[in-house]
Amino acid sequence: MANTLANTRLALLIFVVFVTTCLAVTASKKSQNLISHVEDLKDFKKLLRTKTNLLVILTKTEKSLSSILPVIQTTAEEMKGKATLITIDCSVAKKLCRKLKMSSNSFDIKHYHDGEFNRNYDRKLTVKSMIKFLQDPKGDIPWDEDPEAENIVHVESEQKLNKMLKKQRLPMLLMFYAPWCGFCKRLKPEFSAAATELKGKAV
Numbered sequence: 001m002a003n004t005l006a007n008t009r010l011a012l013l014i015f016v017v018f019v020t021t022c023l024a025v026t027a028s029k030k031s032q033n034l035i036s037h038v039e040d041l042k043d044f045k046k047l048l049r050t051k052t053n054l055l056v057i058l059t060k061t062e063k064s065l066s067s068i069l070p071v072i073q074t075t076a077e078e079m080k081g082k083a084t085l086i087t088i089d090c091s092v093a094k095k096l097c098r099k100l101k102m103s104s105n106s107f108d109i110k111h112y113h114d115g116e117f118n119r120n121y122d123r124k125l126t127v128k129s130m131i132k133f134l135q136d137p138k139g140d141i142p143w144d145e146d147p148e149a150e151n152i153v154h155v156e157s158e159q160k161l162n163k164m165l166k167k168q169r170l171p172m173l174l175m176f177y178a179p180w181c182g183f184c185k186r187l188k189p190e191f192s193a194a195a196t197e198l199k200g201k202a203v
Contacts, residue, residue: 034076036086039093044086053083053134054112055121056100061091064106068125075130083134111137136179143177143188151195153203164203171202 038044047054057072059065065072065087076085090097102108109121111133118137123129123145132142144154155161165172175191177184 034080034085035072036084038086038088039096041096041099044088044096047084047086048112048115051084051112052114053137055083055085055130055134056110056112057085057087057107058097058100058102058110059087059089059107060102060105062089065089068107071125071127071130074127075134078127078131079134113137139179140185142179146188146192148189148192149195151199152192168203173198173202 036047038047055075057065057068072085072087079085088096088100090102100110111118111121121130121133123133123141129142129145143149143152153164155164173191173194175184175187177188179185
């Protein structure tokens with residue numbers, strides 16, 4: 001009796017492990033299917049004709065892709081239907097990489113908008129940055145990623161602002177910034193300079 005119960009529990013445990021493994025593999029394959037792998041110039045040109053928001057990740061080898069793959073996979077999942085992400089392994093697709101002018105880096109990221117080259121990706125290698133970039137690929141670099149704005153505290157929500165107002169004892173200069181606001185753009189360098197000059201004395 002006890003032996004039968006132990007065998008039943010063991011069988012149930014094996015079944016649960018099997019199902020969990022199958023689900024994990026399926027989820028991994030789904031996220032990988034969101035990223036196309038291109039090796040041929042004709043396939044690349046077809047994507048340029050059919051996709052309006054295309055992020056191309058060129059890598060020297062498949063191994064160099066592994067360091068950024070988690071960020072790319074999550075970005076592809078979040079931007080499904082809004083942007084297309086493709087990888088090109090330059091150890092295999094040498095002709096295509098020469099055509100796209102792959103640099104000497106281990107990887108390059110290029111953006112194409114409406115079939116035309118837009119720009120090289122020049123932002124942080126984070127999911128948040130890639131999503132912001134793909135939502136507005138022709139826009140300026142976000143202020144919170146601008147190296148000149150390193151002394152500025154960027155507050156992203158009303159709750160965080162309220163918390164900061166309660167805790168902060170130093171005087172504060174607040175600027176409510178909108179990327180489309182011309183006056184805000186003109187004021188950015190002055191605000192950044194003030195933040196650098198007043199560092200430690202004010203926020």
